[in-house]
Amino acid sequence: MKTIAPRFLLVGITMLAGAALAYALTPRHTVTDKGPKINLEAMLPDNFGDWGVDRTITPVAPPPDLQAVIDKTYDQTLSRTYVDKSGRRVMLSIAYGGRHGEGMQTHKPEICYPAQGFQIEKEAQMQTLETPFGPIATTRLVATMGPRVEPITYWVVVGNQQTHFGIRMKLAQLKYGLTGVIPDGMLIRVSSIDRDEANAYRLHDDFVRSMLSGMTSEDRSRLLGNSAS
Amino acid sequence: MNTLILKPQGGAYNLAWWPVLVGFSAMYLPTYYDLANGIWNSEDQAHGPIILLVVLYLIWAKRNLLQAPMSEAEPSAGASSSRTLAGWAFLGSGVLLYALGRSQQILLFEIGSQIPVLLGTLLIILGMQAVRALWFPLFFLIFMVPLPGLLVDAATGPLKQHISMIAETVLYAFGYPIGRSGVTLAVGPYQLLVADACSGLHSMFSLSALGLLYMYLVGHRNWLRNGILVASILPIAFVANVVRVMILVLVTYHFGDEAGQGIIHESASILLFMVAILLLFSLDWVLSIFFERHGRRSPA
Numbered sequence: 173m174k175t176i177a178p179r180f181l182l183v184g185i186t187m188l189a190g191a192a193l194a195y196a197l198t199p200r201h202t203v204t205d206k207g208p209k210i211n212l213e214a215m216l217p218d219n220f221g222d223w224g225v226d227r228t229i230t231p232v233a234p235p236p237d238l239q240a241v242i243d244k245t246y247d248q249t250l251s252r253t254y255v256d257k258s259g260r261r262v263m264l265s266i267a268y269g270g271r272h273g274e275g276m277q278t279h280k281p282e283i284c285y286p287a288q289g290f291q292i293e294k295e296a297q298m299q300t301l302e303t304p305f306g307p308i309a310t311t312r313l314v315a316t317m318g319p320r321v322e323p324i325t326y327w328v329v330v331g332n333q334q335t336h337f338g339i340r341m342k343l344a345q346l347k348y349g350l351t352g353v354i355p356d357g358m359l360i361r362v363s364s365i366d367r368d369e370a371n372a373y374r375l376h377d378d379f380v381r382s383m384l385s386g387m388t389s390e391d392r393s394r395l396l397g398n399s400a401s
Numbered sequence: 402m403n404t405l406i407l408k409p410q411g412g413a414y415n416l417a418w419w420p421v422l423v424g425f426s427a428m429y430l431p432t433y434y435d436l437a438n439g440i441w442n443s444e445d446q447a448h449g450p451i452i453l454l455v456v457l458y459l460i461w462a463k464r465n466l467l468q469a470p471m472s473e474a475e476p477s478a479g480a481s482s483s484r485t486l487a488g489w490a491f492l493g494s495g496v497l498l499y500a501l502g503r504s505q506q507i508l509l510f511e512i513g514s515q516i517p518v519l520l521g522t523l524l525i526i527l528g529m530q531a532v533r534a535l536w537f538p539l540f541f542l543i544f545m546v547p548l549p550g551l552l553v554d555a556a557t558g559p560l561k562q563h564i565s566m567i568a569e570t571v572l573y574a575f576g577y578p579i580g581r582s583g584v585t586l587a588v589g590p591y592q593l594l595v596a597d598a599c600s601g602l603h604s605m606f607s608l609s610a611l612g613l614l615y616m617y618l619v620g621h622r623n624w625l626r627n628g629i630l631v632a633s634i635l636p637i638a639f640v641a642n643v644v645r646v647m648i649l650v651l652v653t654y655h656f657g658d659e660a661g662q663g664i665i666h667e668s669a670s671i672l673l674f675m676v677a678i679l680l681l682f683s684l685d686w687v688l689s690i691f692f693e694r695h696g697r698r699s700p701a
Contacts, residue, residue: 190518
């Protein structure tokens with residue numbers, strides 16, 4: 173026993189050090205602890221450019237069980253329908269979570285649309301949306317349900333970093349996490365009902381540019397983050 | 402004092418484990434606690450605590466190994482120090498993986514780190530012999546790790562598609578008024594959505610665990626037989642899941658929507674498991690006929 177004990181002890185101490193290291197590395201502050209509170213309703217103007225909120229339509233609300241998940245994981249959600257002068261409609265949906273890590277996946281359109289019976293007609297593909305305020309790394313896909321064809325454009329921001337779902341998002345979170353900060357996260361989704369996909373995406377581009385122009389620079393930067401590398 | 406000295410050697414050796422036990426508990430008890438309050442409650446990960454218990458039992462079953470005095474303590478200094486070195490490398494990287502995983506909520510790392518941590522500990526304290534004896538419980542810990550989201554996302558969609566397609570084709574062949582649009586099945590007046598959970602991905606995972614455990618406990622020596630069993634686990638799990646979806650469709654068609662969504666939905670998953678296990682046992686039985694006859698003919 174005399175000769176063996178140090179080995180056991182060393183192994184035990186190594187393990188304790190691991191537990192302590194994990195504790196020390198765990199981020200405990202949210203970005204929102206410091207910065208000003210976000211208010212999506214106030215951030216997004218009712219009118220900008222040719223666009224205004226369409227009060228006649230309330231966007232389809234998610235089913236109650238999904239709403240419960242949303243309420244639990246997202247500090248704020250906003251969904252509005254905008255209509256322009258020629259009657260074209262665009263649905264805008266923003267989900268914001270102060271403590272990111274949780275639940276962003278449930279809002280990923282590739283998952284959230286099929287969960288409601290939509291089919292993903294066209295696989296998601298990444299595309300850069302150029303705006304006067306910098307490029308946006310968007311993901312585009314087409315969801316369909318029966319006769320309803322809905323092209324979707326969305327992007328995600330973690331902390332102040334534009335990113336994509338998957339490993340890149342985890343890395344963006346990690347960059348904050350290792351400095352002891354829990355990043356917030358935002359998912360911005362624009363969609364319209366249109367069989368002509370190219371036409372829909374042009375509309376989305378116009379809408380997004382117009383929306384960004386109508387916002388204060390501070391709010392705009394929260395929506396845009398820094399361009400994805 | 403006397404009692405301490407008079408203690409049998411085995412007992413003393415057992416006592417020597419306490420620093421390791423304390424260290425391991427400090428690392429993983431919080432993990433288990435969080436899991437028990439988190440994903441272990443979800444249907445997808447309900448097998449997690451069972452895997453842990455099985456692993457604990459399998460290690461306990463070999464506990465005499467942990468008491469054995471280090472017979473090969475220092476047989477040849479070179480071999481021993483290199484395996485100790487390897488042990489420290491495993492333990493060190495495991496501990497770092499754990500710290501990163503636990504602090505940044507990467508369950509893959511946090512739970513997966515148990516394997517290098519235990520492997521390293523065994524190498525340092527007991528040596529290769531112990532690792533060889535305990536390889537299965539170490540390997541089995543893989544099934545405690547939740548499937549990475551990337552894999553789940555990639556596999557769930559195609560699985561759902563195929564399951565809906567097969568269910569439609571088979572039931573149509575039996576004369577049921579069934580139609581399909583993507584992953585939505587229409588049977589009679591009812592519409593059924595083949596949800597993510599129906600992909601059976603997670604049941605495939607837990608069935609694989611069960612199948613491998615069965616093989617380990619039965620302990621066939623013939624590698625071809627083992628190979629056939631391993632290769633058939635996933636197809637069996639898939640077939641069982643198609644059967645489950647078809648049963649749900651039939652129940653809905655004959656007894657209405659509520660029956661299909663209610664208690665039957667729950668029992669169908671248990672049925673899925675039983676069907677899969679039965680299939681696996683039958684296959685092993687068929688194999689046993691073949692291999693044993695074959696063995697008798699040519700004993701060499």
